[in-house]
Amino acid sequence: MAVLLAVWLFAGLKFRREIGPLIVLLLMFMAGGIMAVPFARDLPSGTMHMAVSAFLAATAMFYAALITERPDRIHIIERAYIASAFFCAILGIVGFFNLFPGAEVFTLNDRAKGTFQDPNVFGPFLLLPALLLMRRVMTGPMRTWGATLIVLPVLILGVFLSFSRGAWGMLAVAGLIVYLLVLINEQRADRRLRLVLLAVGGVVAVMALLLVALSIDQVADMFEQRAKLVQPYDGARLGRFARYSLGFEMAMERPLGLGPLEFNKYFPEDEHNVYMKAFTAYGWLGGIAWPVLMIWTLVALGRQMFRNHPWSYFAQCLFAVLIAHILVGIVIDIDRWRHLYLLLGLSWGLIAASRLSDRRLGIGLKPASSTVPARAPAAPAARAPARP
Numbered sequence: 001m002a003v004l005l006a007v008w009l010f011a012g013l014k015f016r017r018e019i020g021p022l023i024v025l026l027l028m029f030m031a032g033g034i035m036a037v038p039f040a041r042d043l044p045s046g047t048m049h050m051a052v053s054a055f056l057a058a059t060a061m062f063y064a065a066l067i068t069e070r071p072d073r074i075h076i077i078e079r080a081y082i083a084s085a086f087f088c089a090i091l092g093i094v095g096f097f098n099l100f101p102g103a104e105v106f107t108l109n110d111r112a113k114g115t116f117q118d119p120n121v122f123g124p125f126l127l128l129p130a131l132l133l134m135r136r137v138m139t140g141p142m143r144t145w146g147a148t149l150i151v152l153p154v155l156i157l158g159v160f161l162s163f164s165r166g167a168w169g170m171l172a173v174a175g176l177i178v179y180l181l182v183l184i185n186e187q188r189a190d191r192r193l194r195l196v197l198l199a200v201g202g203v204v205a206v207m208a209l210l211l212v213a214l215s216i217d218q219v220a221d222m223f224e225q226r227a228k229l230v231q232p233y234d235g236a237r238l239g240r241f242a243r244y245s246l247g248f249e250m251a252m253e254r255p256l257g258l259g260p261l262e263f264n265k266y267f268p269e270d271e272h273n274v275y276m277k278a279f280t281a282y283g284w285l286g287g288i289a290w291p292v293l294m295i296w297t298l299v300a301l302g303r304q305m306f307r308n309h310p311w312s313y314f315a316q317c318l319f320a321v322l323i324a325h326i327l328v329g330i331v332i333d334i335d336r337w338r339h340l341y342l343l344l345g346l347s348w349g350l351i352a353a354s355r356l357s358d359r360r361l362g363i364g365l366k367p368a369s370s371t372v373p374a375r376a377p378a379a380p381a382a383r384a385p386a387r388p
Helices: 002-010 017-039 043-069 073-096 119-125 127-139 148-161 165-185 189-214 217-226 240-252 274-302 312-328 338-361
Strands: none
Touching: 002 043, 017 043, 017 274, 017 338, 043 073, 043 338, 073 119, 073 127, 073 148, 073 338, 119 127, 119 148, 119 165, 119 312, 119 338, 127 148, 127 165, 127 189, 127 312, 148 165, 148 189, 165 189, 165 312, 189 217, 240 274, 274 312, 274 338, 312 338
């Protein structure tokens, strides 16, 4: 990616003003983190933490500029993302069932993680490709379902075997949002009936897949353990929920933050709340910039939900995935999820492309002047001469 950034910049990649909010807010977020680095007790680790964060922010800007210049590149990214997600899901499934010697390298604590370090990132990574394939089933003819019906169950099973409660909830919430968007945008009654029948069939298929999976003792035991809403490490004396209030109190006393990777020096674990981590690791500046970036992106992308662009289907899936990530950020740190910066970059690329398209078509342009000059009074008609 570093090589790609250098090559594209040398080739003249443009950063248009339409993606300005993304660039400015990410730079503010990074500036807050850089100011917090001197407070880190382990200065080399804190510096490396911020270097990686800056790199991820640069990738988001790169994706946004790339899509703004040519929105049709979204189709290449879609195919590549689906292919890579399928590959990762296969590895996660193979590792979970230990189908060959050494396959356990693709698991962590008996949970599928694929090529990722953490199952809690592996599951959400599969979310956008799964939604894109779900939407194909909802809107495409049955003759095009062949490959989709092979890849989609693998992705869903990969999310399930990650045993990430966050990923489960994200898939349910985002899937429902995409379904409602498709249903609202559909005008024909027969196609709406088709969507209803597909929803019923989809629920039945997912339940059947779960029943088959839970019939395996290894899966059933892990599901019984992970399906609890509150785990012991959540509700303990200094558990996840208790750390939220204590962490915010500490952050409010330190405008420049605690420093990167410093929170776990005071508590048993990390923040597990991205909004609190924005304050503790990136100071007040980063703590304000992060939620503003999330909300701004969501609002700007939400305006595209009912537009008729060639990329509208992708924007709808992105919108649903972003809502899910914003919600899950309340209970987990997502500021270092690499695919999140891909989602942000793609979102702003489509936002900018839509604005440029509207500008070329003259949609939403204000007139040069809001006042209309008064018409000059008509000259009085000449009176006919009186008759003698």
